[in-house]
Amino acid sequence: MQRLLATLLFLTITAALYSQQRDVESLPDDPRVKSGTLANGLSYILIKNDAVKGYADFCLAQKCGTVLESKEQTGMFELLEALMLKGTRNFPGSEISEYLRKLGVLSDNIIFSTEEDNITYLIKDIPVARENTIDSSLLILYNWIGSLNIDEEDIKEETPFVKSELINRWDAQMRLDEQLLGQLYPESAYAESFRPEYVDMLDNYTSKEVREFYYKWFRPDMQAIIVAGDIDPALLEAKIKSTFVTIPKPMEEQPREYYTPPTLEGTNVALLKDREYSKTKVSINLLKTPLPESYRNTSVPFIQEYFDTAIEKLLADRIREGSIAQNIPIANLEISKGRFLDIWNSENFSITFETLPSTVYSAVSFVNSEIVRAAQYGFTSREISKSKDIYFRELENIYDNRAMLGNDIYLQRALDHFYDGSTLASIELKFEIMKQILFTITQKQVNGYANALLSQEDNVVICCMMPEYSDASTPTAERILAAYDSGELITPEATATEQSPVIFWPDFAGNVAGSIVRETTDPISGALVAELSNGAVVILKSDVQTKSDTILFKAISKGGFSLMNGITPANVSYLNEILNIGGLGNISRPNMERLFSYYDLSVDARITQNTEELYGYASRASLEKLFHAIYMNMAERRADDSAFETYRQGKIYELKSRALSPENAFRDTLLYYSYSNKKSVEPVTAEMMEKLNYAALYEQTRERFANAADFIFIFSGNFDNSLALGYAVKYIGSIPGNQMEREEWMVMPNYLTKGHVFKRFLYNMVTPKTYMNVTLSYGVPYTIENYTLARFTERYIRSRLLSPENRRLATHARINASLNYYPEEIVTLNTIFTTDSLNAAALDSIVESSLSDLAYGKADNRELSQIRQNMQEEFAKSVGNSYYWINALEYRYVENIDFHTGYGTLISSITQEQLQKFARDLLEKGNKISVIMDGTTDDVNTRNLFREDKFIREFFGIE
Template sequence: MKRNLKILAIGLVAHLAVYSPGYAQKKPVAKKASTTVTKINGTLIPNDPDVKIGKLSNGLTYYIRKNTEPKKRAELYLATRIGSLMEDDDQQGLAHFTEHMAFNGSKDFPKNEMINYLQRAGVRFGADLNAYTSFNQTVYQLPIPTDSVDVFKSGFKILANWAGKIIMEGEEIDKERGVIIEEDRQRGKNAQERMSKQLLPLLLKGSRYENRLPIGKIALLQTFKHDKIRNFYKDWYRPNLQAVIAVGDFDVNEVEQLIKQNFSELTNPANPRPRLAYDLPDNKEPLVKVITDPEQAYNVAMVMYKQRGGVTKTTADFKKSMMYSMINSMLGARFQEILQKGNAPFLFAQTSYGAYQGGLVPDLNAFQTTVVSATGATLEKALIAGLAESERANKFGFLQSELEVTKKNIAAGNEKRLKEKDKTASSSFVQKYLNNFLEGSSIASTEYAYELTNKTLAQITLAEVNALAKTLITKENQIIVVQAPEKDKASLPTEAQLIAALKSAGNGVTAYVDNSVNKPLLEKKPVAGKILSEKKVDAIGATELTLSNGIKVLLKPTDFKNDQIIFSSFSKGGTSLAGNDDYQSAEMVSLISQSGVGDFNPSQLNKLLAGNTGSAGSYVSELYQGFSGSAAPKDIETAFQMVYAYATNPRKDVEIFNKNISDYKVVLANKNANPSSVFADTVQAVLASYNKRGMPTTLSDLDKISLDKAFAFYKDRFADLGEQTFVFVGNFEADKLKPFIETYIASLPTQNKKQNFVDNGVNPPVGKISKTVYKGLEDKAAVELYLHGDYEYTPENNIQLEALKAALEIKILERLREKESGVYSPNVGLSVNKLPKSHYYFTISFSCATANVEKLIAAALDEVSKIKGSGATADDIKKFKSEEQRQMELSLRNNNYWLSYITSCLQNGEDLDLFQKEKQMIEKVTVESTKATAGKYLNEDNYIRFVLVPQK
């Protein structure tokens, strides 16, 4: 619950930046300085010799690296140093529009043939094949298999088509207008967008950024003449502003030749337009803005101190960057401690130094404090308390003990990266090369970075870190922003009060006191049990152990990661066993495991385990309870110890529990301001048939929650662990784990009871149901359609349902987006459950204009009817089979897949060799089988229609 609140608050902060739907936002170029610290001399960080960097005669840059994780795969990217800042006044939004057109027809791939070709090769549109546009850059990504020569070579042809061969047919341009307008609607038309439009003149004041949001102007997107986007493409898509990045399981020299063959013919304009860099001016006086909106749910205040910065190129840059990271970490730990206290004056608070507004403006950083308060009346107090922490660090600095904690954690991460250097995913290398091309940041090798990190850690002193901390609060370039519900408008602090809070926050602060607990996690080792028997499970290359207390342990060693062991466990029961009078308390049992363990609250536990990769925790879900954790092999005993501690010595913390409940009450009191929240609650209630145990939590529910009951329920669920099954996956030797298993798992308490979960009858309604929610201020509708029912849960049936879902998803996308131009990203979902009762749900969901709701629902159901009448097309079945095969190849070399797969098989009573049969089951998917499956399961006997439209 606390985690959800934190995510929500961070999401609000993100929306304070810039409303720019449909594209990621990365960090661009560079400029002058306004706040400086003493310059530290350094040397240039050398590029990794394992990446081949070159440039064609036409100016195109390329990066090539051989990397075998994942095997038989490559990551191909086209990066361009152009974005919305390059648009003329009559082209606003056309950089992003051009990105869309790259998928709608090119010289070698007319119409949608590029997408069709890649889907047949197992590349998924959206999940794999994708692109984004920002102010300064547009980037295209294409993960592709390398074991098919033709497909692999075609990948470079596709990149070259994006780079200089997009056709821009007038008919396709006009069809795409509606899609982009719907993209804007899907990601906007809400409180965040409305408030962002008021914030932009402040946050981007006096710069070109203010008038060049990548989404552009809707009126212009609806009416621009075709030559405007064609001119943009001709002017800016040119090789001297582009880079090809290729990382994967291939021959480097062969890839270099493919790049030369496909890109050498591209040319630059005879008179190229200059690519200008744009800056954001300084402000001497504080910039202040208070904004309210009827649909805003929380009172949020932010203070930013803008500062000039730069990318990491030298060892001095690296050292400063590491010190900023340490400051962020130590401030974060201090806020964690405050948030555990019942008298914390905010629901959420965070202070950190980083890129200004997510890196939108080149070379501009900010030291930023964000707080969320319960009411408008308490916002000023919350802001002062949040700012006081940075003032405390400014006046008194940090402690050596705090610095040692963060140093240990950095060192542990550094050690792990080195050990995993030959198992590093290709995508992580791509990001480094993108940053080098787009920003000029260094590309250090893993070995060099390891040595530099260790050397720098040893050099950094507490005095240096505290000196840097003193530079973060500046007298100029201050920005204060408040976002709040309209209902709280009268109680909000004024601009003058906000400025006064900024100046007075440091008054009376005292030095920080470390609350570390200096004792071992376990006071003594438990009395060990025994491994009674073991047997080989050849189907999955595992060993099953039976322990003296009845617990079973499955061990599956792998070599997918060098420094990773992950595990989880389960036994039946969960919150389903709580009585109807106590289930609200039982559902809050997660707060027990989130309160720390034994004598250690969460912040003290983090300090105790600094530098230790071993971690574990407990959980109680609806049907199961158990543990999960991870560790590097050297720290695995710590993870075992944590399992034992959470099982036998849980922490009952009144202050943490009450603070969470208090915060949750604020969340519930405000959530109905948000249309999406009201809609989600309606969907949840209807799908639960209004069974109280399946309904959304209410304020009155919170009043029934008791810490004593929650703690007692937790203790009961972990009092008898004899039916637990543990699954371990990763790089370990079974014989080395066995002593820990005997000591910490075979010693867990057991009462030899037979336990099971209970079906409490939280089932969806039968028949045809329609619910319309009227909520929201703007022309934005949301639709969710459910086709569901009971069925026989078998692997064969599940595969047929998956194939049907994949085919329907293709058809819904083609119809609603490509043909109707009425949606941006429709979704077709499939959920199948075996326990407590076998049931399936097909869902079709999308957002659209209010006027188009009925037309698009009819179109979606028409596609359902067509697939029932004819089955999936042979071409769509081929796409499904290719994608499934490619995903399985990746999954079988992934520890998380195996942990989930083994656990799922054991819980559902399925054979562990099921994965070996999947290929044969997939081959049985045919046009006729999908027709039969559609006829049986896409029926409207149980059909639920949900629609959200603006309030009348």
């Protein structure tokens, strides 16, 4: 670990000398930033961001968290978080919430985060045009720092919600992480930070105990005020100095101590099981010492960032390619550098992947062989050259678009600086430093760093997480270690990386160029519309007002799996995974992804119920390759039997383990009740996957993309129309097309369930929680007016559900309204919650009462006015966005409806009467599907319990 640091510093100094820079030195702060520390220890970081006119984010950051709680103090920080909106010295009761609501701050822009080592209280998008608003916003932070009202009544009221939230987080992943912490670092506070059985202690906390805890940890010397947005930093600095200096300095200093994990000898293997975990996931962790704080405000982290990201991507490419070549099932591969198990004073280079229980050994051995190969023999000059190009392009993109960056980017930089000493240097300075240094870095230097990063004998942790069952395929820790060690036994012949085949962009195989039959201008968007000789329609929207050089693209055709055999809504996700598995031309999918990454473009395919689609993006420099990739996706789709077989084996295991997860059980049940055609939502089984005929499926999917005349091709961004049109003629015009064989989708009878359905059932869980879904629907015409009314309704109900008094009822809440045209014209309002059994009825009541308020003229007019204003502002911003025009042109040319003209005016003109009628129809005439799954630790005899229910009997085949 020290060798890695020494190597990094040596390489940094060497690179600095090559670029004629001085030795490693501290970097100046971004000129946009004002920062400092008051006499009482309070820090402040103020950042001017001209990109967000009229708004700013106000944040209180604190260097304390749940790891500081003793067993007897479980939940104290969460309880304090809950009390932050219950009253302070200057804002009694709910005045903070009311004040922010009057300002127009949405409920979901009040964001509190309590983690193991830090706490962040954030209010986003506060309008700051008026100075008194800035004063009041600072006063809220002032009150949170040390003027919180802590009353017995408020504690008693909030305690049940805090307990519910803590318990609902205790899922399979968290339980497995706690097992690992207990095995590796049993003496650390992280290993004992929370247990569900501890939460009852919350019932006994007195206001005196909570107040003492509050004053112990909420101290100015551990806190920072951060403001980012359209502000005058000098003015805010003066206000902070005059106001916050009155907060007293703590009488006794109590420095915050951070736990440092001890070095683990050798390679440690942890085999962890949980009965609700539904996959087998392996991680190989190379634990490091974090970069010393004295180097964090220098150019060292910039150079380290390049080294790390380059090695992460190059190693991932090799593992993906090799696993397919050797038929080793490895899925969801992630390679990253970060903290280990959220321990603050730690660093970890992690290779994580999913596999099968029966292939854990071969997968671990193979992955380690690639780690060893990279460590000992490095990467080729071509690989490294490409990694530099990719890194610099991404850095240049950030630099070019720096004037458009949101407040969240600057806020995160400020938090990183406060919490761990990261630099506040400007984007411009980072760009200039790396522009000088990056291309002077040699192959030898990159490979030297790779050797230091990937080679170590101690502090290695291999973790295998899997379901809690035993059979012949269950791995053992001893054999996992042996497999890992065997991966180091690679021969010199296997490491000849310079002789590895080089992947080049393929030659264009088209030989019949098309021509333009008709060329017009779309009257609504001003886009160029060209019909080609093969029947394809190409739409070029090239005047989008954005500084980004990214061009978005989408191609849509009518048909989808409504014209295919054996595909249903339940198995379409597998169809789309298989659809993209084979690659293009004679190039495998992993190698095609490497080319896409290098040339900064992407093209993927998907099939929905009624459409087949291609979608993706490209930088302006790769525009021609984007058109070529579209051609290959339609004319040169590639089958890959080996890749499919590896995929199939992984999915068979996944499907066998699927029911272990309560989330999956709830999702399958919800799907069943939501649709009237029960056959169409029959879950995919392992047996179905075993029998899947890849050749037949490949042929069906190939046919869906075979006729260019079926497709509308839409491009949006900053590009030259004549250049793009020439590429369209060359590449899209070469795709076979027959206008006489244009298709229409068939209407599949996958209709939403009508009427009122209520289903509540029990499910055995390790930690009981309640999953709840309420779906309201009503048949309405597919018009822009109904689309707008649906958005109003969704936002109003979201604001009610996420209000401070209601958001505590659910750990997770998701609200979505959609207007659908296929297979029927219908509006849906869907709400999904994770809560406890006692709060389910309250949440249902909030949805009903909020809709009722809209329906009968009782809605909060201030809330509706703010929603209207927010929608207008979002629309004004969106018309300069390429994504907006892709969707607007799809609506117009595929669905034959104009969702752009008059939309801004419509937002302003929607009346109370229109909203009332829309909500009243949904409430009084619409359909309602409520599905609630309550967790229980009881030994529920599923067959006997479900035997009483007709749906369950049919669904699970119980006689």
